[in-house]
Amino acid sequence: MDMLTFLQHYWWFLISLLGALLVFLLFVQGGQGLLYIVGRTDAERDLIVNALGRKWELTFTTLVTFGGAFFASFPLFYSTSFGGAFYVWTAILLVFVIQAVSYEYRRKPANLFGRRTYEAFLVINGIAGPLLLGVAVGTFYTGAMFTVNRMNMVSIGGGTAISQWTTAWHGLEALGNPLNLLLGIAVFALSRLLALHFFLNNLADETLHERSRKLSGYYALLFLLCFLPFFGGLLAADGRACDPQSGAITIEPHKYLHNLLEMPAVSVLLLCSVAALLFAVWIGWRKGSRRAIWFSGAGTTGAVLALLLLAGWNDTCYYPSLADPQSSLSISNSSSSLLTLQTMSIVSLLIPFVAAYIWHAWRALTKPLTEREVEESEHKY
């Protein structure tokens, strides 16, 4: 494996890891969506919002870094997908914008729109954020309607865009694909399951604790009902393989199943992660264990990492084109140059340090939160 190929794989791994961490951190969105289901009084909702409010920035930052890292390492994906699936990505951005201000503004006097509006923003973000992100990630397997033609750049007078979407739906068509929808609903349910585990860990309130425990079983069921058909469909589906020598792209039946068999480490990671997730579901639902979030968090991170590695490694096109198979994007035909990947790889050595200080700060702040503590806090949401 030459250096460029190695770095392409390394950066796909980092992107996948960021994506996996993002899905784990969507527990913030899941919790927001449950604001009126778990919290039935203003005091309960205050407690929930303040518990989530200590973490929302981390989810937001991971999303921004995921976007930035994708841009830097695979710019052709960034230009193709964001410029093409315009409606979907713009909708995702909008629901995150309304989230960003809602924590801070919700209980502040003179906030113009009233507390309920900001709570509605949090709920909208909590439902639409995971759902749309899941649907968007679904297209990594099911593909999208686009072409990539570098000759467009010489069309003086117009139509110079190298990447062009071939439907006027600009990403909305992804909602019509059952596999995408299944993944979207699975991510939505998973975000709620994670949120409920977070509540078990982070809220010092017996009533909320009991509600969270009960609900976790239902959302675990919904997650499994959507994820298993998605995963089955994925293993049965055709994928696009990219010849590493010629760059030619061919349709390969059961490509993702082959990937699973040809990358045993990824398979083991997936199995262990699923086991951790199921264990978390069990101890969360049966015992209301505070430790459930750590197992479901690790399980989610590992499982999503494995799924994204299936999409990009082993000469697979991680963004198949349904309009022109040869336009499909793989890590080899869409990556940045060797120097850029090398430079960013050096910067990526900071990641363990970043993880360490996040962990340290998280530990310093995380202990079960009470209503009294929220009210006495100098800064509250």
Place this chain on the structure above:
Amino acid sequence: MVTDLMQSVEWSRAQFALTAIYHWLFVPLTLGLSVLCALMETQYYRTGDLFWKRTAQFWMRLFAVNFAIGVATGLILEFEFGTNWSNYSNFVGDIFGAPLAIEGIMAFFLESTFFAVMFFGWEKVSRGFHLSATWLTAIGANLSALWILVANSWMQYPVGCRFDIATVRNEMTSFWDVLLSPVAINKFSHTVTSSFLLAAVFVMGVSAWYLLKGRHRRMARSSIALASAFGFVFSLAAAFSGDRSGAIVARVQPMKLAAMEALYDGREAAPLTLFGILRPEEARTSDDDAFHFKVEIPKMLSLMSFRDAGAYVPGINDLVEGNEARGILPTALKMERGRHAIEQLARYHTARKTGDTAVMQEVERLFDRDTPEGEAFLRDCFAYFGYGYLESPRDAVPNVPLLFYAFRVMVGAGGFLLLLCAAVWWLNRRQRLDKQRWLLRVMILSIPLAYLASQAGWIVAEAGRQPWAIQDLLPVHVAGSYIGSTPVAVTFFLFLALFTALLAAEIGILCRQIKIGPKESNE
């Protein structure tokens, strides 16, 4: 479809400008106020005086309200490079994406992690840890500014890269050239120091309101003492870096300088126009008919631009029509050469499709700076690649009145704020500020002035870069996404309504928080 795409680009420009303007309403205060809060908390850490803790907590409350909406608008900006400027993202993503990714890894996590400690850690972590968290939040915010400004500077002055003919994009050849380009260093220092000045003016203005109302006097005077000294020091630094900016622009973006000065005919010992009223566009053809009236400082433009009072400064007409005596190529010739470069690109990709390796190798040599023909081609033709897309030489001229007036608003307001900081610091030190009620009112009114100067600065920087997305290499009308105008127009109005509503909410909350004031009992 082509007309629709052109309209789409115009909507995208409007949307990006809208987002950038809104984003830039919040970011300067975040950059400066985070440092001021850290300085106040440092005082608390050093003295143990609870007054400084309450003072820091009050300003942190305002900081948090402002920070949230800055984060929201920043997210949109980052992703708009993809949604609205997809060709741009491909053409320069190899270089432009790296600072954004590094910003995420190095700055955003630092900022967001310690932001939480800063606000929720008062009773949970030690004083030292808390102070470190506050400083790290401030460092994170300013580090974030560094990386995005490095990326922006590269758009103004693309260095450290080469064009790859196969992938049709620019690729990085030297990270250090990108990071340490004179434009990047100067832009960072000017932006950050002017943001510190804005935050200082904000703190001074709010504190002046308390003095006028006779409330929280100790907090107000202490905040003014710190902010006025801080503002004075950084306004001097902003003036110095602004002067350096002018000299750099003269060298790397001469059209921007000529437009800023509405200088139509180049000359030696060029004067600086202090102020003037421009005639309508159709009436402006030369320096003789450009202004209704103007006030000039002789030789100053030459001196500031080239550090030589007698130096020649090219005008808009020289840059458009050319000036052989000064070695300035006409824009029409640059367009011709740019088109030749584009034709070579077309030849290469046609040959690639047909498998004509001889032609491919021939063109590859042209784009290789290590071959003699490549060195000449890159210097004489590819350097003007973007000009090949222009329809008329006049397209290379940015909006002259916008730049001319915005530049004067920025400099005039900046100069006034420098004097204000100095005067306030001196009067406060001599305990005479409370009696100058007119000055306290001026301090309050200076808050919008600081924002106006800050916005004007961005307009000069960004509108002055037009018509280029990447200076000389990629015009904005080639940088857009392949999308119709209607979706972009819809999202423009959506963002306009959303940002305006959130801004109104932010102002309402800030005003109420200021009215509530800090928690203090012993004054």
